[in-house]
Amino acid sequence: MHHSRLSNLVIDCRTDDLKEATEFWSKALGKPVVSFDQDGDGKYAELATMDDEMAVLLQRVDHESRVHLDIETDDLDAEVGRLEKLGAKRLDFLHGRWWVMQAPSGHRFCVVQRQRESFGPHLNRWD
Template sequence: MHHSRLCTLVLDCKVDDLEESARFWSAALGKPIASLDQDGDGRYAELETGPDEPIILLQRVEHDSRVHLDIETDDVDAEMRRLEALGAKPVAFKHGRWWVMEAPSGHRYCVVRRQRKAFGPHLNRWD
């Protein structure tokens, strides 16, 4: 048995500096900026969201700008296998920490470890 839920909306931004993008999305969504440089490497910015809302993360990328989802789980490999059985394809195992997956529709998304201390509401249980 494992658990999972939608946890993050990731705005992939093909930009040199995330600050302008973070300020735009902050104003557009009415969410204050929590961090302009989450990990100290200029790759991630985060907007403030409530504990019952998905995290909104901006990620500086080399590919074209797009939006992708993260699904958090307490068992990354079990969730990857569950989604693969539904027709998704594993694309890459990143840094031994998360799977990049592709849905049958061609959309890319990630399966990641739990991102917040408590899973909170909207949790799915898979046997």
């Protein structure tokens, strides 16, 4: 048995100025900025959300700007396997921490390790 849930809304930004993009989305969504540089490498920013909301992250990317979803899980291999049975495909395992996958519809999404200390209450349970 493992668990998963919709975790993050990730706004992929093809930009040299992630701070400017973060300021825009902060104001557009009414969410204060937690960090303009989450990991200290200029690639991720985070907006504040409540514990029972999806996290909103901004990511500096080289590909076209788009939005993608993250699914967090307590068992990465089991969740990726479950999604493959539904027709998703593995595309890339990044930084030894998460899978980039593609849905049968062509949409890309990530399967990531548990993201927040509180991992409930809106969990899916999979046997």
